[in-house]
Structure formats: C-alpha cells, structure tokens
Amino acid sequence: MSRELLSGNQAVGEAVRLARVEVVSAYPITPQTTIVEHIAEAIAKRRMNADYITVESEHSAMAACIGASLAGARTFTATSSHGLALMHEMLHWASGQRTPVVMANVNRALGPPWNIWVDHSDSMAQRDTGWIQIYAESNQEVLDTVLQAYRVAEDKRVMLPAMVMEDAFVLSHTYMPVDMPEQDVIDRFLPPYTPIQKIHPEMMELFGSFSPPDGAYMELRKDMDDAMNASFAVFKEAESDYAKLTGRPPLGLMEEYRTDGADVVMVALGSMAASARDSVDELRKEGKKVGLVRLRVFRPFPHDYVRALGERFGTIGILNRVVSFGSGGPVSTEMCSSLLSLPDPPKVASFIAGLGGRDFRPADISKLYGKLMDGKFKQEEWIGLKEGT
Amino acid sequence: MSKMTIPEIELLDGGHVACQGCGAALSMRLFLKGAGPDTALVIPACCWAVIASSMPNTCLRVPTVLSAFEAAAAVASGLKAGLRRKGEGDVVVAAFAGDGGTADIGIQALSGAAERSEDIIYVCYDNEAYMNTGIQRSGATPEGAWTTTTPKGLEKKTPKKDMPSIMVAHRIPYVATLNPAFAEDFVAKVKKAVSIKSGTRYLHILADCPTGWKHDPSQMVEVGRLATMSRAWPLYEVENGKYRITWEPGRPVPVADYVKLQGRFSNYTPADIESIQKSVDERWLNLKTLATPTASTA
Numbered sequence: 001m002s003r004e005l006l007s008g009n010q011a012v013g014e015a016v017r018l019a020r021v022e023v024v025s026a027y028p029i030t031p032q033t034t035i036v037e038h039i040a041e042a043i044a045k046r047r048m049n050a051d052y053i054t055v056e057s058e059h060s061a062m063a064a065c066i067g068a069s070l071a072g073a074r075t076f077t078a079t080s081s082h083g084l085a086l087m088h089e090m091l092h093w094a095s096g097q098r099t100p101v102v103m104a105n106v107n108r109a110l111g112p113p114w115n116i117w118v119d120h121s122d123s124m125a126q127r128d129t130g131w132i133q134i135y136a137e138s139n140q141e142v143l144d145t146v147l148q149a150y151r152v153a154e155d156k157r158v159m160l161p162a163m164v165m166e167d168a169f170v171l172s173h174t175y176m177p178v179d180m181p182e183q184d185v186i187d188r189f190l191p192p193y194t195p196i197q198k199i200h201p202e203m204m205e206l207f208g209s210f211s212p213p214d215g216a217y218m219e220l221r222k223d224m225d226d227a228m229n230a231s232f233a234v235f236k237e238a239e240s241d242y243a244k245l246t247g248r249p250p251l252g253l254m255e256e257y258r259t260d261g262a263d264v265v266m267v268a269l270g271s272m273a274a275s276a277r278d279s280v281d282e283l284r285k286e287g288k289k290v291g292l293v294r295l296r297v298f299r300p301f302p303h304d305y306v307r308a309l310g311e312r313f314g315t316i317g318i319l320n321r322v323v324s325f326g327s328g329g330p331v332s333t334e335m336c337s338s339l340l341s342l343p344d345p346p347k348v349a350s351f352i353a354g355l356g357g358r359d360f361r362p363a364d365i366s367k368l369y370g371k372l373m374d375g376k377f378k379q380e381e382w383i384g385l386k387e388g389t
Numbered sequence: 390m391s392k393m394t395i396p397e398i399e400l401l402d403g404g405h406v407a408c409q410g411c412g413a414a415l416s417m418r419l420f421l422k423g424a425g426p427d428t429a430l431v432i433p434a435c436c437w438a439v440i441a442s443s444m445p446n447t448c449l450r451v452p453t454v455l456s457a458f459e460a461a462a463a464v465a466s467g468l469k470a471g472l473r474r475k476g477e478g479d480v481v482v483a484a485f486a487g488d489g490g491t492a493d494i495g496i497q498a499l500s501g502a503a504e505r506s507e508d509i510i511y512v513c514y515d516n517e518a519y520m521n522t523g524i525q526r527s528g529a530t531p532e533g534a535w536t537t538t539t540p541k542g543l544e545k546k547t548p549k550k551d552m553p554s555i556m557v558a559h560r561i562p563y564v565a566t567l568n569p570a571f572a573e574d575f576v577a578k579v580k581k582a583v584s585i586k587s588g589t590r591y592l593h594i595l596a597d598c599p600t601g602w603k604h605d606p607s608q609m610v611e612v613g614r615l616a617t618m619s620r621a622w623p624l625y626e627v628e629n630g631k632y633r634i635t636w637e638p639g640r641p642v643p644v645a646d647y648v649k650l651q652g653r654f655s656n657y658t659p660a661d662i663e664s665i666q667k668s669v670d671e672r673w674l675n676l677k678t679l680a681t682p683t684a685s686t687a
Contacts, residue, residue, distance in 0.1 A: 022474040025467060051470040055463060056501030063460035063498065064467030067431065070454055071471025089457050097454075199452045199468060201427045201480050206447040208455040209438075216444055 001185075001246070006178045008171035011139040012078060012104040012164070013038030014178075015146035017048040018186045019102075021076040023068035025053045025061040030116050031168045032080040032106045039076075058083035062090035062101070069099035070207060072198035074150065077101070080168065081108035084122045088129065094161040095130025095224060097208050100153035100193070101161040104146065107135075107270065107321075108168040109356040117357020118168040120269065120322040124298075124330050130224050132162035132231055133299040135269045139176040141251070142166045144242065147181075147190060151238040154193050158231045160224065167271040168357070181246050189245050228300045235297065253302045254309075258284060259291030264315040264372040266365065267293045269331065272319050272354060278362035283369055290369045295331065306338040310346045317349045317372045319365075328352070328380045347375070353383040360384060395576045396422045405448040407440045410606025412597030412613065413514045414440060415569040417449075417485065420512060420592075423579025426451065428481040429472070431465040433495060434458035435487035436521040437514070459494040461486045462502035465509040481510060481583055488515040488529035492550045503559040503589040510582050510590045513552060516598035524601040533661055535653045536601070544656065548668070556591040557627050563590040565626035565635075569597075570613025574624055574636050581626070595622045603652025615647040620673045621665075625680060632680040644669050 006014065012035045016024070024043075026036035042048040051068075055061045058079050065075040079087060084105055094101050105123050109115040123133060132152060136142045142164065149162035166172055181189075197203065211217040232253065239250035257273075258280050259265055268276050273294040283290045293309060295302070309316065316339075320329025327333060332350035339345045351368055354360035364384065371377040400421035407414035413436050421428065430453040432438050438455050442448050456464045461484035469482040486495055491513035499511060518536045519525040526536040528550040539545040556564045562585050565578040575594075582590035597613050599606040616622035617636065621644050624636040644666045648654040657665070 023467065023470045051474060053466055053470055054505065055466070056497060056504070059459065060463035060466075060498045060501055063456065063463035064470070066456070067454065067464040067467025067469075068471030068474070069467075071468055071475055071477070073471035073474045075467070075471075090460065093457055093460070198475070199429050199454065199472065200477065201429070201452065203452045204447065204450055206441055206444070206449070206453045206455060209441060209444045209447065209453075210455075211444040 001182060002180050003177050004180055005175050006139055007034065007173050007175050008139045008142050008166040009034040009106070009173065010038055011143040011178050012146055012166070013042065014180065015143045016076045017042050018181065018183060019074065019147055019150050019190055020192070021050055022073040023051045023053065023065070023075045025055050025064040025068070025075070025077045027055050027058050027061045027079070027083065029058070029080050029083040031108060031172045032078045032083070032104070034172070035078040035104055058086045059090055062087045062094060065101045066090065066094050066097060066099050069101050070097065070199050072193065072195045074193045075101050076103070078104040078106070080106040081110055081122045084126060085110060088126060091126055091129035091131055093208070098159040099161060100150070100159055102146065102149045102153055102164070103161070104164050104166065106168050106172045107165050115356040116168065118170055118271070118321070119355045119357065123163060123165050124322045126163070127299055127330070130160060130228070131299060132160055132228070133165065134162065134297050135165040135295070136171065137271055137273050137294060139171060139174070140178050142171060143178055144248065147186060148235070148238045148242055150190055152231055152235050155234045156196060158227050158234050159196065160227055160231065165270060170271040179248070185245050189242055232300055232302070251296060253297040254305050255294040255296060257292040257294070259293065261289055262291030262313065263289040264317065264369065265291045265293050265309070265313050266317040266319060266369065266372070267295055267331065267335065268319040269295050269298065269321065272321060272360065275360065275362045276319070276365050279365040279369060282362065283366060288369065288373065290373070301334050303338040306335050307342060310339040310342050313346055315347045315349070315372050315375070317351060317368055320350060320352050321354045323352050323355065332380070348379070349377040350380045351383050352380070358384050394573050395419070398422055398426070400426060400450040402448045402450060404442055404446065405440050406442055407436070408600050408606065410597070410599040410609040411440070412569055412609055413437060413516060415609070416514045416594045416596045419569055419572055419575050420485070420579055421451065423576040424481050424483060424510070424583055427479060428483055429468060430454070431456060431461050431468060431482065431484045433461040433486050433490045434521070435490050437485055439521060458490055459498055461490060461495055462498040462507070462509070462511055465511070466502050466505070466507040469508055482508070483510040483512055485512045485514065487521070488513060488517060489519045489527045491515070492528040492552050500559065503556060503561050503591070506561070506588045508587055510592065512592045512594065514594045514596040516596045516601060517549070518601050520598045520601045533654070533657060535656055541656050553591070553593050553627070557630070559589070560630065561591060562588040563626065563628055565592050566622065566624055567592055567594040568613050568617050568622055568624060569594065570610045571617060571624060571636055578626060578635070601653065604650050608650060612647070612650050615642060615650065618642045619644045619647040619669065621647050621669050623673060623676055625676060632676070634676065634680045
C-alpha cells in the first residue's frame, strides 16, 4: 500500500485502472473531464489496458458501455450534470438489460442558469432509473467505492449498474492523501467479470425485446426491485472483504459520527457531511449533544436503517443539496416515508441548502443544529438565500 | 446460364410478425444470407424491434441487442469493442435501423461512429417514413409524399435527405445503396461490406412498406424493380470514395410508372410528376459524373 496525493477525479481514474476495466467510453464535461483525461493518459502510457471509445455524446457513452457490457466486458464511463441528464434514457437501458456498468458522476448543478458547481440535482433526478447510488465524502472513499461498486454490480444476485457520486470541485478537484491498494490485493477482491450470459455467435437471443402487458414486463421489473434490495447485503459483504484485504474499516450504508447520547442528529450526503463533522466537534466542545448521520447509499434506500434512527432520536435535521420543485428536498421525502410507519415518529426538519455551489460552512450548520436543539424550526426551510435578490 | 450467387443459408426463421409484403423483412433475410451466422445485430426502435417477435421468442438466428431509438451506432461500437476484448473480434457487428433511426434521431451517433471509423456495418432500411408508429414523415420521406403528418394541405416541401452522400462525406471505406428487388446485387454488396475488415461500412436499403406506401402487398418486388428501373433509387457503391453504378437500366422507365402504383403519391399532379422526373434525371446525371468510367450495362 502506498499513499498518494490525489484529486477526487484522479482517485476515480486510479480505481478504474485497478479494477482492470476493459472498455471505457468517454465524453468530456466540466468538472468530470479530468477523470477521462486521467484514464486516457493511463492507457497511452500502458499503465492500463483498455479499449477507449471517444464517443460524441454522453448518450452514446452510456450506449457504448451497454454494448460492451453485453459482450461480457467490464466497462466504465464518467459524467456530470447535463451529461447525466442526457444519459437518462440509456440509464434505463443499462439497468433493464442488467448490465453492471459502473459510472462516476461528479455532482454538479443543472442549468439554466449555467452553473458548474456542486449540488445533487443531477443524480437525484436519476434515482428511479434502477441504478445503485453511492455518495462519497472523501477522495479515499471515492477510490474505495468505485472498486466496491464493481463487486456489487457484477454480483449474480444483483446485476445492476452502479453510480458513484463525488461532489464537484470540493472532491473532484481537491487533493487529499489517498491510500492506494496494491494491484494483487484488488485482483483478489475483484476477479474478472463473468456474465450470466453474453453476446456470442452461438447464442440465439434477443436482449431487450418487446414484452406486452401479459408478457414478462412486470415480473422483470419486480426482479430488478428484488435485486436492488438484495444489493444491501452484497454491499455489506463487499465492504467487509475490502476491509479484510486493505485494512480500512467498513463504513456501512449509513455512517454515524458522535451520535452517542445525542439529542438531535443531522443527516447529510457527500462532502456536506465533512463540514457537519466540524460543526459537531465544535458543538460537542460546548457540551451540546449533537451527532451526524451520513447517508452513503441512496439507492437502494436504507428504509430499515432510517426507521431504527427514528426510534433512537427525537429530532432529525436533513440537509438537502437539491430541491424537488413543489415537493421539498428529496432526501427528506424519502426519509419521511420510512419514518411515518413508526408509532412515535421523530420531529423532522428539512433544510434546502448549498444549491449551485452556494457556500455552506460549519458555522452555518451549527446554526441549524441550534434550531434543532431549540425545537424552533419549520418543516421545510431554505438556508443561505441572499436578502433582496 | 445463371449461377446461384445467393447463399442458401436461412438465418431468418418463420414466425416474424411483419406485414405482408414487407420490404424490411425481405431485406433482413437477404442481409443475413450475405453476412452469415457469425453476426451480431443491434436493432434500435423501428419496425424490426417488433418484427423479431416478443419475449422470449425470436425469429433471428443470430444474437441481437435491442436498444433505444438514437443509440444503434453507439451500442454497436461498444458491442464490437467488448467482443474484441473477449476474443470474439471476428464477429460481424451490424446495426439494423430504420430511416428515422438513421437520418433523424440516430444521425448523431452514426456520424460519431463513422468518424471514429468503428469496425461495424450500419444498415439503414429506409421505408421513407416512421412506419412503426403509423406512417409519419421522416427526413427520408420524399417531397410531396403523403404521410399522416403530411396530409393534403400540409405537404412535405423539402426533398429526401441524401444519407448515402452524408456517409460518403465521412470518408468511410464503403457506402452502397441496395434494393431487395435486386437480390443478387443486394447480397453482393453485403458480402463486400463484410469482406472489408476495418472502418464503418454503410448500406442504405430502399425497403418498400406496402402499408405506408399504399399499394397491394403482392406488388412489393414490382414497386422495388420500378424504383431502380426509373432511376428514382439508383444502385451504386462508393468504395474508398470511388463511385460505381452497379446496375443500370438499359432503357429507364418513366418515374410516373413507379409513382402511379403507390397511393402515397396520389396527390401528385402531372406537373408534380414532371418536376420529380426532372429532379431524378438531374441526380442521375450527377451520379453518372461521379461514377465515370461507368459500369457495364445490364
């Protein structure tokens, strides 16, 4: 194991190299571009052996990954924001044709107005496409999660594509020390992809053909839903194996930080959790009983875990770096749907913050903890709006 | 003396659900005869996404990937790369798309694949409208032809998009026009496309749709013969930029003979037909210029 200073995007590129990906389909978009540049360089310098298809759009990037995956190759692409939106249709084809494509998505706001900074509106809009979604908090986690995503996606009990999220610039272009596992360790963790069936001249099969209302359509959708739910256990196994081989402890579907004895907890995704940690540390110094819960896996959604959380804490704040216009923050909506089944559900405060990269600092989060502790909060609140705009 | 040039192999089974007299069905049958069993197909949204039959059945004796409307060339690019990685690089990968999936919604992915010189065969079976959705105009619909979105009073005023020329402009190794009513010429072109082992090869088939063209299904071959005998659909190939007319009518028939069999042209006035004839003659002369020296006359 060696330690290197890597940007989030470089961490993705190194994970793709270590995963021995065979076909990469690439199209540039800020702030993802340095991922596909890193991979191109690795192939050019013979550090990596893969076919590199420089497609003319993100739609084709995903289409080419699906084609290659159906032939039995391990595939990768990366995108962000409008690129992910353009892919939307093919995301359904990837999951529906049960291709374990792995993709990195650099979370970036959608226009208009044009904005290249972080928020989660791009990936949240794709939550119903049948993709596993994992949100990373650090560059180390970016590298580890991409490798784990292949293990989970290619597992015969799952066979669904997976999307690994890192926040624009905060992770993608920020350098952090990353422990690099050795190739032989990763080879043990992630053996070559062996598909259940693949395109082969001797095989006579239609992939993705027509299925009427009384055909198999609905059963195939149920099978995807079952596979998505089964991926919880597969993900835990993968994390556990990864921990044994690399010595880094598993983080779980949800990671808790200083929740012991906490009166209130805040839920966050991605790099916002890093700011919230600082806030928790400050408040704990002052004797305030606050904790942080970081939601790592958003699809499948950990309903059972959220319910358990609701039984332990009376007040939960939820940070949404995204808005579903007319329906508040989608993280809150999903959590509330789990919590509603509790006999005595907790009080929930939904915060919408940090859209389009709007600055959101530990001091801002501390104020929100204050609201939670005082019990003075609205059901939904926009945080950090400029006055008089 | 005639010699059988068309392989006997049948890779299109019975049980397909095409309409009677479907030019696309005959085109697939002939294409697979020429391409052979070591072929994998990519079919986007089009009639063939339905013709191949519903899950879990298929009438195709080759592995087939269905995909989204605009994605055929990109899926085929990825499939070829994947097969190459898996030691199956000799498999012929062919996209088989309609005119909407080629000239309209799929042109971006096709242009990208051709520019990258992907080792695929791209086949457009052109029935000159969106037939699977019920006869709506596409970029490949001829000027003035009736469709449900170009009814009388809202006629299409622009000519058919010239896809073969667009593909020639990509400087790919092989572009050809095909017509299932000229089966020997058709299969010879498929075989040539297969024999060229690198780069994108583009085959553009005029595939009759009796349902949308409004004529009796029994007339499919007759209408197809007239399309080429009138020079409305000339048969040629462009190999590394060099044009060659592959079948030339000894004495061309008037375009009116081709037009009058089809209900979709019933709005045409004599003046319209005269104008279409003029346009066909001009395009033929242009083709002849491109194809000098000319091929032998049949």
